Amino acid sequence: MSKRILIVEDEPNIIESLSFLLDRAGFDISFEQDGAMAMNRVLNLTPDLVILDVMLPNRSGFDILKDITELDVAPHVLMLTAKGQARDRQTAEEIGVTRFMTKPFANAEIVAAVQEILA
Amino acid sequence: MPHSLTGTRIRQQRTRAGLSQTALARQTGISTSYLNLIEHNKRGIAGKILLSIARELGVPPSSLTEGADSELTTTLLEAASSVSRKSVEISASAEFAGRFPGWSQLLASIYRQNRDQEAAIAALSDRLTHDPFLAESLHLMLSNITAIRSTAEILTTVEDITADQRRRFDKAIHEESRRLSDATQALIGYFDKEATPDGPSETPDSVSEEDVASMPLEQFATSAAISCYNPSALATEFRTNLHAVFRRLANLRVAGLQAPEMGLIITNAAGQTLHRQALSEFPLPRHGNACPLWPVFQGFSQPERPMQDLIELPGGIQFTTLTIALPHSEISFGAPPDYQSAMLFLPLDQSPWPTPPQPARAVGISCRICPRKNCTARSEETVL
Incomplete structure (x- = not known):
C-alpha cells in the first residue's frame, strides 16, 4: 500500500x-489549500507525511504543526516554506518538525527528502 | 566646554580688525611672542588679559571663549567615541579643531556622512526585516520562482509526460512568470514611491504651507518684534497653536530676517526627533541619545503646560527654553492622545524673554560626550 502524503500549500x-x-x-497524494481546514484533512486522511507551508490562508503553518505534534499518532511533517530565516527554522524545530526545507527547491532534493523520511 | 579655541578666535578677530600681533600685544601689555603662543592655542588665557584683548578688539569676552566651534568639537568627540580605538586623544579634540580647522571639518564631514549612511543602512535593514509589504512581496516572488523552477525542471527532465500534462505545465510557467513580473513591478513602484519625498520636509528651514498661510512671514516678523518674541501673544494674534509659532520663530533667521537665532527640537513620546534645528552653541544629536534632562522630554510629564526653564550645558553656557507638549491629532474618547513636545531655545544673553527665577538646571548634549559626574540620568558611560 502506498504511503499517503498530504500537501498543505496555497499555491496551485x-x-x-x-x-x-x-x-x-x-506516493498517494492529497492536498489542502486552506490553513483552517488542514487539521480536518489530517484527521480524516491520517497521512504518513504532511508537507506543510508556513504562510497559509486563515491559519499559520506553525499553529498547524503544533496541533499535529499533539496528536496521539502524529504523521511526519516536512515544512516547506519561503520563510527561510533562522528563527523560523528554530521555531519549527522547537515545535517538533521532522524536516525543514526552503523554497525554491530542486525536485530531486524534495523527492529524496520525502523518500528518506518515509523509508 | 574646553576653551582652547580661544586663541584661534583672537587671531580671527585681530585679523578682522586689521591689527598686527605686535600692535595688539603692545595695546594689551603683553609680549608679541606670548600673544603668538596664545593665538596658536599653546597657552591658556583668562582674566585680565582676556578682558583686555576683548576690549582692544571691540568684542565681548564671551565671543572669544564660547561657542562658535562647539558643534565641530562635539562632532569630533562623537567621531572619537564611535570607534573602539583607545589611542584617540579625546582630551585634545578642541585643540585639534582649533589648530587644524580644515582637517577637522573634513574629518567631521566624513564622520557625519559615515554616520548618516550607517543609519540609512540600519533603517533599510530594519525595513527589509519588518516591512509587511516587502515581506509579502518577497514571499510571493519566492513562491512564483519555486513554481517556475520546479515546473521547468519537470519539463526538461521528464520525458514520458502526456501532452495534456505538458500543456498544464506550460500554462503554469506562463501564469507564474506573469505573476512574478507583476510582483517585481509592484516592488519597483513601492521603492520609487519611497524615494520621492511626498510629505513636508523636516529640515530646519521647513515651515508647513499651513504655517505660511496662517502666519505670513513679514507680518509675523513685525508682530514678533513688537511682542518681544512672545509665543503666547503671537499664538493668540495669529489664532494658531504654540508649536506652529515655535516653528515660525525658529524660521525667522533662516529666512534672512532680523531676529534672535533660536533653536528648536520637536519630539514624540518615543523620543524620536521630528524637527531638529540646532544652534552652533547647542548641537543636537542627530540620531537620538539626547540628554534626558532636556525640558523637551519633561514636557510629556505635564502635557499642555507651558514651561520656561534655564539650562546650562557642561561648558557653562546657559540657555532659556520654552517648552510645551501638545496633542498632535484630535483628542477623542477611547483613544490615547498623541502628544508631541517642542522646545524653543536660545542663549540666555540673547534671550528676549524674562530670565526664569529658578537656578539653571545642569544638562548635557548626550551621555557619551557629557563630562558631568554623578548624574542620575546617565544611561551610558562617557568617553571623556
Whole structure:
C-alpha cells in the first residue's frame, strides 16, 4: 500500500508540480489549500507525511504543526516554506518538525527528502 | 566646554580688525611672542588679559571663549567615541579643531556622512526585516520562482509526460512568470514611491504651507518684534497653536530676517526627533541619545503646560527654553492622545524673554560626550 502524503500549500502550481513528482515516486497524494481546514484533512486522511507551508490562508503553518505534534499518532511533517530565516527554522524545530526545507527547491532534493523520511 | 579655541578666535578677530600681533600685544601689555603662543592655542588665557584683548578688539569676552566651534568639537568627540580605538586623544579634540580647522571639518564631514549612511543602512535593514509589504512581496516572488523552477525542471527532465500534462505545465510557467513580473513591478513602484519625498520636509528651514498661510512671514516678523518674541501673544494674534509659532520663530533667521537665532527640537513620546534645528552653541544629536534632562522630554510629564526653564550645558553656557507638549491629532474618547513636545531655545544673553527665577538646571548634549559626574540620568558611560 502506498504511503499517503498530504500537501498543505496555497499555491496551485506548486501543488501541481509536487503532486506530479511524488505521484511518479509512488506516493498517494492529497492536498489542502486552506490553513483552517488542514487539521480536518489530517484527521480524516491520517497521512504518513504532511508537507506543510508556513504562510497559509486563515491559519499559520506553525499553529498547524503544533496541533499535529499533539496528536496521539502524529504523521511526519516536512515544512516547506519561503520563510527561510533562522528563527523560523528554530521555531519549527522547537515545535517538533521532522524536516525543514526552503523554497525554491530542486525536485530531486524534495523527492529524496520525502523518500528518506518515509523509508 | 574646553576653551582652547580661544586663541584661534583672537587671531580671527585681530585679523578682522586689521591689527598686527605686535600692535595688539603692545595695546594689551603683553609680549608679541606670548600673544603668538596664545593665538596658536599653546597657552591658556583668562582674566585680565582676556578682558583686555576683548576690549582692544571691540568684542565681548564671551565671543572669544564660547561657542562658535562647539558643534565641530562635539562632532569630533562623537567621531572619537564611535570607534573602539583607545589611542584617540579625546582630551585634545578642541585643540585639534582649533589648530587644524580644515582637517577637522573634513574629518567631521566624513564622520557625519559615515554616520548618516550607517543609519540609512540600519533603517533599510530594519525595513527589509519588518516591512509587511516587502515581506509579502518577497514571499510571493519566492513562491512564483519555486513554481517556475520546479515546473521547468519537470519539463526538461521528464520525458514520458502526456501532452495534456505538458500543456498544464506550460500554462503554469506562463501564469507564474506573469505573476512574478507583476510582483517585481509592484516592488519597483513601492521603492520609487519611497524615494520621492511626498510629505513636508523636516529640515530646519521647513515651515508647513499651513504655517505660511496662517502666519505670513513679514507680518509675523513685525508682530514678533513688537511682542518681544512672545509665543503666547503671537499664538493668540495669529489664532494658531504654540508649536506652529515655535516653528515660525525658529524660521525667522533662516529666512534672512532680523531676529534672535533660536533653536528648536520637536519630539514624540518615543523620543524620536521630528524637527531638529540646532544652534552652533547647542548641537543636537542627530540620531537620538539626547540628554534626558532636556525640558523637551519633561514636557510629556505635564502635557499642555507651558514651561520656561534655564539650562546650562557642561561648558557653562546657559540657555532659556520654552517648552510645551501638545496633542498632535484630535483628542477623542477611547483613544490615547498623541502628544508631541517642542522646545524653543536660545542663549540666555540673547534671550528676549524674562530670565526664569529658578537656578539653571545642569544638562548635557548626550551621555557619551557629557563630562558631568554623578548624574542620575546617565544611561551610558562617557568617553571623556
